[in-house]
Amino acid sequence: MNRALFKHDLKSNWLLFLIILAIMLMYISIISLMYDPGSVEAINQLMAAMPKQLVSALGFDTIGSTLTGFISGYYYSFVVILFPMIYCIILSGRLVSRFVDRGSMAYLLSGPLKRSAIAGTQAVYFIISLTVLFSVNTLIGYLICEAKFPGLLDIGKFLAHNYLALFIFFAVSGMLFFFSCAFDDAKLSSSLGAGIPLAFYVIQMLSKVDDKLSWLKNFTIFTLYDTEKIMSGGPILVNSIVLLGIAAVMFTGGILTFSRRDIIL
């Protein structure tokens, strides 16, 4: 971990961070303000008049009748996946492979820094910036909901949505970081780095479209972001541990690969 390099990362990547944060904040404010308890009440009355089995079959009891469910359905199953993913794809290239591809890594390596310290600093920047991104997002989301609908937000579930999303992106960023560290050619690392999370994303969408395709969910990391399980109060400890495990392995692997490979500069 090197302070000068960390400072340089901050200086060259703050704009990307702000843009992604602004988009996410815009979405969470719009979606939480769109929620209207009155109309949900009307829906609830309608549901009560119907046979219970029918309501369950249609799956209405999991869709947002509460504020938390509403945000979960509209915000956390879409916006919170897409935009941090874009952030990770862009940032992973800017943190390692771009320096190697341009040749300016020669200057980072001309100082008395171990390669593991260089890669480690970049990994720490990645992890911290994601943590800040999600923390600000959580805090602002909470404040908006409390201001507009005091007491309606199920804080436990809301927090669970956020930290599990953060863990998902620890794992995703770990993978992208590994690719960024492993190859000399930025084209190769960025196409793998962009291709794999996008493939996960598409696979996840397909698996939701049709029951016949639901087996696909075994092939995407986003399945571990189980918002339904959070809403039904199920334990997400296993998901969290698996995700943090993937993140630890990938970041460590990236740092080790970078420390041991030949870099042609």
Next chain:
Amino acid sequence: MIEAKGLSMAYSGGKGVFDLDFSIAKGEAFGYLGPNGSGKTTTIRLLMGFMRPDRGACGINELDCWKDAAAIKRVLGYLPGELALFDEMTGTGFLRFLLELRGLRSLKRADGLCDRLNLDPSGRIKRMSKGTRQKLAIVAAFAHDPSVYLLDEPTSGLDPLMQNVFIELVLEEKKAGKTFLLSSHNFEEVDRSCDRAAILREGRLVAVEEMAKLKAEQRMSYIVKLAVPEDATKLRAAGIEIVKQTNGNVEVSVRGDYNVFFKALSQCDVRGLYPGGRDLEQAFLKYYGKEAL
């Protein structure tokens, strides 16, 4: 101080460096001469610990260049052959950043260097000319007062005036006991700054000699413009090798003994004397052999 023992490393295309053996003493400036693609940059990459040798090893200050790369660089100044500076920064920001990476703060030495090289580092690197970038890279290599320098073609893109300033800098640092490995394809620059030099050809060392000895082997080519073309026979009679003659323009190749050359010239009616082709292959015909041409 700087040492290579059986150092070998091949790229997938078959190029690379093979069985390099040399040793540079403290306070010595060592020239590393060779045409493009002969393996100069590869050697420096190995010394910088960017790559692991296939066989053999190299070391600086008794430390291994691959294993102890970070420790070595505490006292090492590096100038890359292919400049990739941080384009989005200003020159000053770049110098400060490199010093901060080392935990240093003072820009005093860097400022002094900028003055001597007549460099204004305040502008964005993106907008700097090739020569200005090269000056910035020189300042970056010298700014932290290292004791060992690895410089890969340090004067490329500099005008002759700045080349002189650079050579002065090297000589001063040498006097202060600093050690240099200076790669170049310019014999003159190496001649003026170095004590010894190695000549590299297709990844192998073909000579490691004192400069004086290399100089004796060096062929210089001159174009003599004669008022009377027939005077060429006088030159030939004095033992001067004539490479080509077009009327009064005679291209001669001189090796070592300049007195013979000038005595012969004094017999002729000379209208002009110009340096001829002086590339490395020509200068070191002996080492490169006919097939290299």
